[in-house]
Amino acid sequence: MYMLVDCSNCRTPLQLPPGAKSIRCAICNAITLIAEPRAVAPPPASSYHHQQQYPPPAPWPSPYQTPGGPPPSAHGRKRALIVGISYKYSRHELKGCINDAKCMKYLLVNHFKFPESSILMLTEEETDPLRIPTKHNIRMAMYWLVQGCQQGDSLVFHYSGHGSQQRNYTGDEVDGYDETLCPLDFETQGMIVDDEINATIVRPLPRGVKLHAIIDACHSGTVLDLPFLCRMDRSGQYVWEDHRPRSGVWKGTSGGEVISFSGCDDDQTSADTSALSRVTSTGAMTYCFIQAIERGHAATYGSMLNSMRSTIRNDLGSGGGGGVVTSLITMLLTGGSLTGGFVQEPQLTACETFDVYAKPFSL
Template identity: 80%
Template sequence: MFMLINCSNCRTPLQLPPGARSIRCAICQAVTQIADPRAVNPPPATHHWPPPGPPSSASPSPYNHAPPGPPPNPHGRKKAVIVGISYRYSRHELKGCLNDAKCMRYLLINKFQFPESSILMLTEEETDPYRIPTKYNMRMALYWLVQGCQPGDSLLFHYSGHGSRQRNYNGDEIDGYDETLCPLDFETQGMIVDDEINATIVRPLPHGVKLHAIIDACHSGTVLDLSFLCRMNRSGQYSWEDHRPRSGIMKGTSGGEAISFSGCDDDQTSADTSALSKITSTGAMTFCFIQAIERGHGRTYGSILTAMRAAIREAGGSGGDLGGGVVTSLLTMLVTGGSGIGGGFRQEPQLTACQPFDVYAKPFSL
C-alpha cells in the first residue's frame, strides 16, 4: 500500500512505496528522508500543485487553486474531473471516449449546475500540458478533486478509456485481481491501480462530502475498491455483496459518501460503439447513463441502474437502434466521430458504494 508524503523541498505530494525510507522528487530532485514510514500521514489539503516556480509561457496549471468565485449553491461546492482517452494513433485506439467526455461535461453544466470553472477536463485535445491524460496528470487531477473538500461538497470523477486487471498479491481482492485504469502513457508509465484510486479519492472523504464516480471502462466493476457491490438480477431484485477485504485493510471513507456507476462487472468488457447512436461512437455505459438521466429515470440509483442495463440489453439484442432522444441532441454538437463495434456487445453496468442502501428509495443527486 502506498503512502502520501510531501517533498521536503517543494512540497509536491509524493507516493512512498511500502517500506521505503527515502524518496526522490521528480520535480525538484530533492531527496526526502522518512524516519518511520508507518508514521506518514497524507499531505494537508492546503498544499497545491504545481509548486511555485519561475514564470512560464505555458498555460497556468489547473491544480494551483480551488475553483474561483462563490459556491454554486448554499450546500457546498461542486467539482469534477472528466477524463476521456482515445489513445489515437496507437493499436489501442478508441473512437468514443472524447465524445463521452464532452457529453458528460455538457450534462454536468446544464443539468446539474456544475460551474464550468470547477470542471477539469483531461483529454488529448487539450493544449495545456497539465491537462493531457498521462498517468502523472491523472494522479494530480485526482488529488485536486478532493483537495480542500468541505462538508456539503459534491465531487464527481468520470473516466472513459481502457481498463484492465492484474493479479493481486496483498489479499484485499475477493476475486484475486486488482482493477486498473489505463492512462494515455500506460505502456511506458504503467496503469493506475484500484488501491491507489481508493487511497486518493475515497479514503480522504470527510463527513458531509459526497463523491460520485462514473467509470466507462473494461473490468471496472470495483475499480474504486468500494466495500459493497449491488448484485442485481434482470428483474431488478438486488442484494448488496460485501467486498470488504478479509485482510482488514482500510478501504472506506473518513466519514464521507462514495458511490460509483461502472460500465461492467470486473470480469466483463465495456463497448466503444456506434450501435447506440447513428451519429458517432460513444462508450455504451456513458451513453446509457446520460440517456437514463435525460429520459427521466434519474430519480433514484436503482432507477438509473435498471434503465442503463435495459438499454444495453436492448441494444445488444436489436443491433443497437435505440434512438438517442435528448442524448442524440447532445451528440450532434460533436464534430468527432467514427465507426465502432456493432451491436451484440454484452456488459452489465454495476453500482458500488461505501455503505449499502435502498437503491429504489435513495434519491440520486449530484
C-alpha cells in the same frame, strides 16, 4: 524504476525519474530535492481524519475561485474531474472516449449546474501538457479533485478509456485480481491500480462530502475498491455483496459518501457505440448513463441502474440502432444509427449499503 517522494511543500506523492536530483510539483509548483522515498502503501485510515488542507493547485485554476464575482459559499461546492483517452495512433485506439468526456462535461454544466471553472478535463486534445491524460497527470488530478473538500461538496470523477486487471497477491480481492485504469502512457509508466484510486479519492473524504464516479472501462466493476457491490438481476431484485478485504484494511471513507457507476462487471469488457456514417462513437456506458437522466429514469439509484441495463440490452444490444440519439448527444455528434451486440452489465458499488429504490439520485 521510478521512486515515490513527497513534495516538500504540500506532501503530494511525486514520481522521481531515475537519476533525477529534483522534481517540480504540479499541484503547488514547489521544487523538491531528493528525499527519502515513501512506501507505496497508503497511511492508515485513521490519519485521514486529520487530512492536511493543501493550497489551491497552482497550474490549474482553482474551481472555487470566481474572479470578479462574490466569493463562493462555504459549502455546497461542485468539482469534477473528466478523463477521456483515445490512445490515438496506437494499437489500443478507442473511438468514443473523447466524445464521452465532452458529453459528460455538457451534462454536468447544463443539467447539474457545475461551473465550467470547476471542471478539469484531461484528454489528448488539450493543449496544456498538464492536461494530457498521462499517469502522472491523472494522479495529480485525482489529488486535485479531493483537495480541501468540506461538508456539502459534491465531487464527480468520470473516466472513459481502457481498463484492465492484474493479479492480486495480498488476498484483498474476491476474484484474486486488482482492477486498473490505463493512462495514455500505461505501456511505459504502468497502470493505476484500484488500491491507489481508493487511497487517493475515497479514504480521505470527510463527513458531508459526496463523490460520484462514472467509470466507462473494461473490468471496472470494483475499480474504486469500494466495500459493497449491488448485485442486481434482470428483474430488478438485488443484494449487496460484501467486498471488504479479509486483511481488514479499511476501503471506505473518513465519513464521506462514495457511489460508483461502472460500465461492466470485473470479468466483462465495455464497448463503444459505433455509428454507421461518418460519426465516431461514444462509450456504451456513458451513453446509457446520460440516457437514463434525459429520459427521466434517474429518480433513484435503483431506477438509474435498471434504466442503464435496459438500454444496454434493448437499445444497444439488439444490433439494430434502436436507441434514440438525444439532443445532448446530437449537439456534440452528428446523426447516425447505433450498432451493438454488447455483453456488459453496468454495476453499482458504494462505501456503505442502502435501499437503492428509496435513495434519490443527485449530483
